[in-house]
Amino acid sequence: MGRWVDRFFSEKSEEIREYLKIYSHIYSKIHEKIRLCLCLKNVVMAAARNVPSTFRKLVVSKLSTNFREAVEVVNSPALEPSAKELLIRNR
Secondary structure, eight states: OHHHHHHHHHHHHHHHHHHHHHHHHHHHHHHHHHHHHHHHHHHHHHHHHTOOSEEEEEEEOSOOSSHHHHEEEEEEEOOOOOTTOOOOOOO
């Protein structure tokens, strides 16, 4: 009976080692993704602090063949992007 027990545990220890390798790999990938998410969160939070409250836009004020006469620059309040939208800064 002693040999059977030794053989059983030696076989199971190999399986356990394989499972530990797999779980270790999975854990490292999850940890890497969590670190990436935290970095992205920090970038988004930093960008959110620099969002202006107004923006300038061109509005057609009258119909004309001359562009400068047809449009004017107007300041408008900035709108908050929804969950499916992205706010992009244009320099």
